[in-house]
Amino acid sequence: MTYEPATPVIEFRQVGLTYPGPPPVAALKPCDLTVRRGEFVTVVGPSGSGKSTFLNIVGLLDSPTGGRYLLDGLDTSILKDAERTALRGRRIGFVFQSFHLLPHRSAQENVELALVYNGSPHRTRRANAREALERVGxxxxxxxxxxxxxxxxxxxxxxxxxxxxxxxxxLCDEPTGNLDTANARSVLSLLDELHAGGMTVLVITHDADVARRGSRTVAIRDGVLREQLAGIPAGGPEAL
Incomplete structure (x- = not known):
């Protein structure tokens, strides 16, 4: 499948998720959001605001209970579980606060593992893993x-x-949460470089300094998602 450059990477059309009760909990209230190719978007909000629910929907880990989520123009609401899993593996890269690396495997082997389940030949996996490591220095x-x-x-x-x-x-979930200041700065500089190279980056964070790196910021509070047009308050995301 080919993707038109003008097609948004993320398009929410009244997407929401309500967990059944009693009583029902609207973890993410119906919302619209468009993230275009090459954008760097940060998502902020206090604990319990709905950031994790938003992350899980964007990452195809959870399905919304209402609305439509289009990823690269493909309506994910009509996909079966196996199709969603395959699409997630092809189109979304995840970076978490905890690194989730296998301790007894080399850096290259850890990177190669991401290709094991998509049918890539061994020689291709090795070459692609080395290229990815070169890309991040x-x-x-x-x-x-x-x-x-x-x-x-x-x-x-x-x-x-x-x-x-x-x-x-x-898709990055608190990517600097386990890092000291120097290492955090290094990782954020890498994200800036990837964005400058055309990568679409979405970062979930509670850190106001990280949030300011984005070209756009979206705030979530009490399950309500909205654009944060005036920048991050001095008190950080908790002050939203």
Whole structure:
């Protein structure tokens, strides 16, 4: 399937999710959102605001109970579970606060694992993993195991793993949450570089400094999603 450049990567049309009760809980109230190719969007909000629900819907981990979610123009609401899983593997790269690296596998092997289940030949997996590590500046550390890497290097390996399948969207959940200031700055600079290179980046964060890196910011509070037009308040996302 080909994707038109003008097609939004993410398009929410009155998407919402209500967990059944009693009583029912509207974790994400019906909302519209468009993220176009090449944007860097940050999503902020206090704990319990609905950020995790939003993340799970965007990442095709949960299905909305209302509305339509189009990913690269494809209506995900009509897909079966296996189709959703396959689409997620092809079109979305995930980066989490915890790196989720296998400790006894090298950096290259950890990146290769992202390609194991999509049928890529072994030789192709090796070449693509090395290319992804070079892209995040870690080609020289391909043979190192995670315990021999700094926190920032481990997160870069995780980002390489997310990029190796050439996704349409890089979806990051608190990507600097486990990093010290220097390593966080390094990872954020990498995200800036990826965005400058045309990658669509969406970052879920509670950190006001991280949120300001985005070209757009979306705020969620009490399950209500809205554009944050005036920037992040001085008190950070908790002040929204």
């Amino acid at each position: 870690l080609g020289h550390r391909a043979a190192a195991v995670p315990t021999r890497l700094s926190g920032g290097e481990r997160q870069r390996v995780a980002i390489a793993r997310a990029l190796v399948a050439r996704p349409a969207l890089l």
